[in-house]
Amino acid sequence: MSAAPVTAAPTTWSLAVHGGAGGMSPATLSAAAQAAARAALHTALAAGAAILRDGGGAIDAVAAAVAVLEDAPQFNAGHGAVFTADGTVELDAAIMDGRNRRAGAVARVTRTRHPVDLARAVMARTPHVMLAGVGADAFALTTELEQVANDWFKTPERRRQFAEGGATFDRAMKYGTVGAVARDNDGHVAAATSTGGVTGKKWGRIGDSPIIGAGTYADDRACAVSATGSGEDFLCAVAGHEVAAQVRLAGQSLTAAVRAVLDEVAAGGGAGGMIAMPRTGEPVLTFTTTAMYRGSVAADTPATVAIFAED
Amino acid sequence: MSAAPVTAAPTTWSLAVHGGAGGMSPATLSAAAQAAARAALHTALAAGAAILRDGGGAIDAVAAAVAVLEDAPQFNAGHGAVFTADGTVELDAAIMDGRNRRAGAVARVTRTRHPVDLARAVMARTPHVMLAGVGADAFALTTELEQVANDWFKTPERRRQFAEGGATFDRAMKYGTVGAVARDNDGHVAAATSTGGVTGKKWGRIGDSPIIGAGTYADDRACAVSATGSGEDFLCAVAGHEVAAQVRLAGQSLTAAVRAVLDEVAAGGGAGGMIAMPRTGEPVLTFTTTAMYRGSVAADTPATVAIFAED
Numbered sequence: 001m002s003a004a005p006v007t008a009a010p011t012t013w014s015l016a017v018h019g020g021a022g023g024m025s026p027a028t029l030s031a032a033a034q035a036a037a038r039a040a041l042h043t044a045l046a047a048g049a050a051i052l053r054d055g056g057g058a059i060d061a062v063a064a065a066v067a068v069l070e071d072a073p074q075f076n077a078g079h080g081a082v083f084t085a086d087g088t089v090e091l092d093a094a095i096m097d098g099r100n101r102r103a104g105a106v107a108r109v110t111r112t113r114h115p116v117d118l119a120r121a122v123m124a125r126t127p128h129v130m131l132a133g134v135g136a137d138a139f140a141l142t143t144e145l146e147q148v149a150n151d152w153f154k155t156p157e158r159r160r161q162f163a164e165g166g167a168t169f170d171r172a173m174k175y176g177t178v179g180a181v182a183r184d185n186d187g188h189v190a191a192a193t194s195t196g197g198v199t200g201k202k203w204g205r206i207g208d209s210p211i212i213g214a215g216t217y218a219d220d221r222a223c224a225v226s227a228t229g230s231g232e233d234f235l236c237a238v239a240g241h242e243v244a245a246q247v248r249l250a251g252q253s254l255t256a257a258v259r260a261v262l263d264e265v266a267a268g269g270g271a272g273g274m275i276a277m278p279r280t281g282e283p284v285l286t287f288t289t290t291a292m293y294r295g296s297v298a299a300d301t302p303a304t305v306a307i308f309a310e311d
Numbered sequence: 312m313s314a315a316p317v318t319a320a321p322t323t324w325s326l327a328v329h330g331g332a333g334g335m336s337p338a339t340l341s342a343a344a345q346a347a348a349r350a351a352l353h354t355a356l357a358a359g360a361a362i363l364r365d366g367g368g369a370i371d372a373v374a375a376a377v378a379v380l381e382d383a384p385q386f387n388a389g390h391g392a393v394f395t396a397d398g399t400v401e402l403d404a405a406i407m408d409g410r411n412r413r414a415g416a417v418a419r420v421t422r423t424r425h426p427v428d429l430a431r432a433v434m435a436r437t438p439h440v441m442l443a444g445v446g447a448d449a450f451a452l453t454t455e456l457e458q459v460a461n462d463w464f465k466t467p468e469r470r471r472q473f474a475e476g477g478a479t480f481d482r483a484m485k486y487g488t489v490g491a492v493a494r495d496n497d498g499h500v501a502a503a504t505s506t507g508g509v510t511g512k513k514w515g516r517i518g519d520s521p522i523i524g525a526g527t528y529a530d531d532r533a534c535a536v537s538a539t540g541s542g543e544d545f546l547c548a549v550a551g552h553e554v555a556a557q558v559r560l561a562g563q564s565l566t567a568a569v570r571a572v573l574d575e576v577a578a579g580g581g582a583g584g585m586i587a588m589p590r591t592g593e594p595v596l597t598f599t600t601t602a603m604y605r606g607s608v609a610a611d612t613p614a615t616v617a618i619f620a621e622d
Binding site (some may be wrong): 096101102103106107124127128129130131132133134135136138139202203204206207211212213214217231232235236237238241242245246249250302 | 408412413414418419432437438440441442443444445446447449450459495513514515516517518522523524542543546547548549552553556557560561
């Protein structure tokens with residue numbers, strides 16, 4: 001037998017999630033709500049970690065983590081998503097695989113329980129990247145993915161908010177997008193994002209979450225990114241790809257690249273946060289709002305979750 | 312009076328347009344069709360040049376040039392767009408202003424004669440960047456933009472193609488997207504793109520044209536870009552922003568940056584073309600297909616148009 005080749009230290013898996021950036025504070029978010037959100041973040045991390053720990057792929061881990069957050073009523077994605085101006089729920093999601101930079105996205109779907117899985121089906125089973133509206137709902141029927149009535153997404157809390165405020169909720173409510181970035185033991189990265197968009201949205205508005213390069217981006221040459229915040233600002237900044245480009249083309253550190261893009265968004269009056277996973281080392285979780293639901297776990301690091309800046 | 316400040320030579324205006332990349336050849340495109348396409352490209356250049364020559368803005372010029380190409384039945388945008396699998400016409404368009412990197416986009420609209428103008432209205436009159444589907448059609452009704460029956464977009468030639476081929480047209484037919492990039496005398500750049508998408512599209516497919524950063528991108532710090540081709544490949548490459556990032560972050564020449572992105576698309580089995588306008592100097596018009604309807608004009612250069620590689 002020949003000797004084993006000399007290799008660099010093996011890459012170890014890492015996972016980060018977010019449940020949206022916003023104006024939450026300990027004064028406005030009840031202890032019970034904080035505890036429920038933290039528990040959901042832990043469950044999402046556990047779902048992704050179980051895959052990565054067993055040698056599973058980053059793309060599987062981000063899908064699993066985001067699916068948990070879609071089911072959690074605390075966040076603005078899947079079950080618990082905010083209402084459009086018409087009182088319906090319309091969901092956007094995207095997923096991207098850093099290995100080959102293939103991606104899938106859906107916009108304004110209304111019946112698939114886990115939009116992130118529908119985005120993945122677009123990537124895996126069609127020649128397309130992005131499907132929208134009734135057409136995307138029709139595509140869902142060609143898959144085995146669980147279909148639900150639109151009412152299934154509507155939680156009592158969101159119904160109450162809609163009845164009270166209609167289309168004019170406070171800014172803090174707008175930032176509930178969920179997302180995940182992961183690196184597997186083979187060093188591949190992936191990203192996924194899912195959202196109900198902004199409360200009271202109309203005219204078929206699509207934000208940054210399902211836009212490849214903006215709210216969701218993954219590239220093994222650089223990093224994986226999932227964004228949350230004032231979507232239009234992240235869209236025009238092409239936020240995810242800009243972070244990756246600064247790392248890949250300018251040799252910028254991931255921390256500095258994320259900060260630069262958030263600063264650009266802030267200069268335009270926007271706010272939000274990003275989670276980003278590098279090829280090696282620790283993920284970056286940064287936000288310019290007062291809080292961001294977030295958490296991370298890695299091969300050598302227990303899961304931790306946080307909400308406020310001071311957490 | 313103080314002496315005039317020393318300044319660099321003033322920037323001069325420049326405009327480039329495309330009517331889509333594809334597999335056209337002198338053997339498959341009749342002389343009459345070639346002449347009609349060349350005439351339409353000249354008309355589009357003249358419309359944009361008239362604005363730029365008078366000191367008008369790049370954003371106005373690209374909108375005017377693209378509106379001409381939307382009306383021209385030779386190209387797959389506006390009047391003359393290809394049909395979906397359902398036999399309807401659904402149109403995508405985007406516009407971006409390099410001065411402030413603000414943008415507007417519409418996807419799958421069915422009743423606005425000039426989708427590029429609707430994209431501009433999204434940018435100018437809403438807090439949003441992207442509107443889609445029936446919602447975007449409803450937004451159009453709040454503007455003064457000309458509304459038409461969906462049948463208005465359907466030319467006899469496209470009806471014949473649909474009747475004969477349905478959803479399985481040759482690859483060459485798929486690349487009829489139109490676009491424009493411009494630089495005005497103040498040195499600002501802008502880009503616009505408009506398309507009917509791919510023939511026989513279904514499930515609400517959205518390609519790269521209306522995706523800010525992919526098919527359409529403009530940034531005064533780098534360049535303006537409009538792409539045409541196999542949309543999914545350009546979408547995953549985040550083609551427009553990648554070109555701009557290579558110029559801005561890596562100091563790449565515009566020619567080399569466009570070539571690098573087209574090579575990346577080709578490596579993935581895709582094909583198409585891009586037009587790109589730098590902050591100074593001449594535009595780049597490059598394609599990996601056998602042909603691309605294209606043309607350019609500048610303050611000091613008469614209008615020229617071309618179709619085939621050897622033109």
